Amino acid sequence: xxxxxxxxxxxxxxxxxxAGRREWTALCVLMLPLLLVSMDVSVxxxxxxxxxxxxxxxxxxxxxxFDIYAFVLAGLLMTMGSLxxxxxxxxxxxxxxxxxxxxxxxxxxxxxxxxxIAARAVLGVGGATxxxxxxxxxxxxxTDPGQRAKAIGVxxxxxxxxxxxxxxxxGVLVQFFWWGSVFLVNLPxxxxxxxxxxxxxxxxxxxxxxxxxLLGVPLSMAAVLPxxxxxxxxxxxxxxxxxxVSITVGLLFATLFVHRQRTAASPMISPALFRGRGFAPAVVxxxxxxxxxxxxxxxxxxxxxxxxGKSALEAALWALLPSVPIGxxxxxxxxxxxxxxxxxxxxxxxxxxxxxxxxxxxxxxPDSLWLVLAACGVLASGIVMVMSQMTDLALGTAPAEQAGAxxxxxxxxxxFGGALGMAVLGSIGTAVYRHDIPSSAPAAAHETLGGAxxxxxxxxxxxxxALAATAxxxxxxxxxxxxxxxxxxxxLAALAAAGTLRRIHVRxxxxxxxxxxxxxx
Numbered sequence: 001x002x003x004x005x006x007x008x009x010x011x012x013x014x015x016x017x018x019a020g021r022r023e024w025t026a027l028c029v030l031m032l033p034l035l036l037v038s039m040d041v042s043v044x045x046x047x048x049x050x051x052x053x054x055x056x057x058x059x060x061x062x063x064x065x066f067d068i069y070a071f072v073l074a075g076l077l078m079t080m081g082s083l084x085x086x087x088x089x090x091x092x093x094x095x096x097x098x099x100x101x102x103x104x105x106x107x108x109x110x111x112x113x114x115x116x117i118a119a120r121a122v123l124g125v126g127g128a129t130x131x132x133x134x135x136x137x138x139x140x141x142x143t144d145p146g147q148r149a150k151a152i153g154v155x156x157x158x159x160x161x162x163x164x165x166x167x168x169x170x171g172v173l174v175q176f177f178w179w180g181s182v183f184l185v186n187l188p189x190x191x192x193x194x195x196x197x198x199x200x201x202x203x204x205x206x207x208x209x210x211x212x213x214l215l216g217v218p219l220s221m222a223a224v225l226p227x228x229x230x231x232x233x234x235x236x237x238x239x240x241x242x243x244x245v246s247i248t249v250g251l252l253f254a255t256l257f258v259h260r261q262r263t264a265a266s267p268m269i270s271p272a273l274f275r276g277r278g279f280a281p282a283v284v285x286x287x288x289x290x291x292x293x294x295x296x297x298x299x300x301x302x303x304x305x306x307x308x309g310k311s312a313l314e315a316a317l318w319a320l321l322p323s324v325p326i327g328x329x330x331x332x333x334x335x336x337x338x339x340x341x342x343x344x345x346x347x348x349x350x351x352x353x354x355x356x357x358x359x360x361x362x363x364x365x366p367d368s369l370w371l372v373l374a375a376c377g378v379l380a381s382g383i384v385m386v387m388s389q390m391t392d393l394a395l396g397t398a399p400a401e402q403a404g405a406x407x408x409x410x411x412x413x414x415x416f417g418g419a420l421g422m423a424v425l426g427s428i429g430t431a432v433y434r435h436d437i438p439s440s441a442p443a444a445a446h447e448t449l450g451g452a453x454x455x456x457x458x459x460x461x462x463x464x465x466a467l468a469a470t471a472x473x474x475x476x477x478x479x480x481x482x483x484x485x486x487x488x489x490x491x492l493a494a495l496a497a498a499g500t501l502r503r504i505h506v507r508x509x510x511x512x513x514x515x516x517x518x519x520x521x
Contacts, residue, residue: 023141026200027151030137031158032189033097033130035165037073050179057113064117067232072124073131074228074415075221081132081408082213082268085206089133089140089404094197096129101190108180119183135407139395140204146338149392153330156388160326160380168316175313206401216268219257224412226250231419234427269405273398279406281500282394283413285347288493289386290417292354292379295425295486296361299479300376306449307366307472318369322377329381330388337389344501347389351494353382358487362480366472375483382490386497387414393501421486428485429478436474441467449475 044051044066051057057065084092103126107119138155142148173181227250230243261267274280304315329350336346357379364371391410398406430448437446445452445467452471456464 018144018147022200023147026141027138027154029193029196029200030134030141031154032193033093033100034134034155035158036100036186036189037127037130044182047174047179047182050174051116054179055110055113055116057116061113061117065113065120068117069120069124069127070415071225071228072121073127074412075225076125076128077132077408077412077415078220078224078269078405079217079408080129081136081404081406081411082216084129084133084136084404085402086212088203088205089136090197090201090203092129092404093133093137093201094194096126096133097190097193097197100126100130101187101194104183104186104190108183110180131411132404132408135391135395135411136403137201137204139403140202145396148395149334149337149388150331152392152395153334153388156330156384156391157327160323160384165320168313168320172313204403211266213260213264213266213268216257216260216264219253219260220268223250223254223257224415226253228415228419231416231423234423239427269409270402273402273406273409278393278397278501281497282390282397283410285493285497285500286387286390286394286410287413287417287420288489288496289351289354289383289390290414291421291424292358292486292490292493293383293421294418295421295482296358296376296379298422298426299361299429299482300372302449302475303364303372303479304369306453307475308369318373319376321373322380325377325381326384329384333385333388334392342502343389343393344498347386347497347501348494350382350385350389351490351497353385354379355382355487355490355494357382358483358490361483362487364476364480364483366469366476425482425486429475429482432478432481433471433474436477437471441470445471 051065080092080096099122103119103122107116107123110116110119135152135155138148138151142151169182169185173185226246230246230250233240233243233246261269262271300319301315304310304318310318333346333350337343357375357377360371360375360378364375394406394410395403433449434446437452441452442455445455449471452474453468456468456471458464459467
């Protein structure tokens with residue numbers, strides 16, 4: 001039975017239905033949770049000093065306040081995507097919205113570090129339900145491939161913008177209110193989603209999904225979390241044994257998880273997804289684009305604050321400038337494909353543009369504000385072009401009844417790519433930095449730029465100024481070295497995209513013809 005929330009059925013002849021005002025309004029509703037989930041990645045940047053003064057967390061607790069959200073989010077993406085296909089994507093979206101709102105309220109009025117950590121963990125659970133369901137519902141709401149491509153372009157732009165806006169919003173709210181306000185802003189949006197979601201969003205599920213793979217849940221988390229943890233720690237602490245062991249353990253569990261999915265009667269992630277021509281290349285190329293995006297972010301944020309001496313809020317405001325070209329990148333890529341330019345050419349161009357951005361970053365010095373901002377804008381614009389097209393390709397080639405699992409797999413790969421980019425490029429930059437710091441400098445100066453500046457502040461007169469100048473130049477040299485590596489990698493990704501995508505011509509079937517999925521409750 002189909003209720004009033006379903007989108008129009010395809011017209012006679014099998015042509016996909018065109019989305020109208022109702023569907024585009026539904027897209028706006030879907031963007032609310034996506035924006036907030038992406039903002040929550042960076043929303044604590046300026047709130048943490050006030051939180052530290054109020055709750056007095058230990059150093060370890062402060063790290064968990066930051067990291068628990070991203071860890072839980074990454075670990076549960078595949079679980080929630082698979083669950084959405086079974087119980088209904090709209091239902092899980094609304095459950096996640098309620099959990100996200102409730103956890104935001106608890107976090108805002110937390111009276112201890114432990115309470116805040118627990119609330120951030122529940123926010124991660126909510127975020128893990130919201131991200132794959134919003135993407136999967138695009139597959140349900142927009143059955144016309146051209147309109148779906150435009151909607152995915154908006155989705156990609158909102159997700160990228162949310163990360164940049166989160167830190168700025170945090171700074172403004174903390175300056176005029178109290179730290180809990182950075183969580184309370186989530187409540188109106190989640191309330192609006194809970195009211196409008198049942199009216200505007202169609203329910204969809206896979207009616208032939210089978211029993212939920214309970215064993216796959218711990219296996220997937222055991223595969224994802226140790227790898228993400230190890231990769232996130234390597235840029236700051238180097239290739240210590242504990243982090244290498246963590247990654248190795250995660251990869252072993254990943255092997256077990258893959259075996260489980262290939263042999264289970266009702267797998268969490270069906271191997272059939274990878275039989276769709278274009279799905280596997282989309283996941284891999286999307287991972288590489290996340291590698292490039294997060295690898296550059298590791299340096300650009302530190303450059304603005306520690307090299308140029310900007311305050312955290314100033315750095316966040318300056319970092320908004322590149323968002324202007326970034327906002328136009330995904331719609332441009334979609335328009336080019338719809339006008340007949342082969343997707344392989346657009347994606348190849350996106351990687352080439354991103355590589356050019358890294359090339360510009362390799363030309364910077366210790367006083368190159370505008371060049372760094374321009375490089376970040378060029379790099380991120382190319383990456384967003386790639387991401388929007390790979391998301392469209394993955395959703396277009398995956399069976400519609402597995403849209404939730406496909407979305408979660410794409411986003412999990414993106415988390416891996418981002419962590420890997422920070423680990424590899426961060427390690428290159430750190431190695432160059434440590435090589436350039438004089439051996440006579442204090443040990444703390446050899447670890448990080450922040451450590452060197454702290455040491456320099458305690459040294460008298462010219463000695464402190466000389467160490468600070470040397471450390472800033474060493475960091476910039478490390479950034480240039482990492483940028484060259486990033487440019488080479490993205491240039492190779494451009495060649496890979498040209499070779500793998502040129503023979504892929506996706507013409508997705510309408511939802512009603514794409515298999516048993518079209519079960520709109």
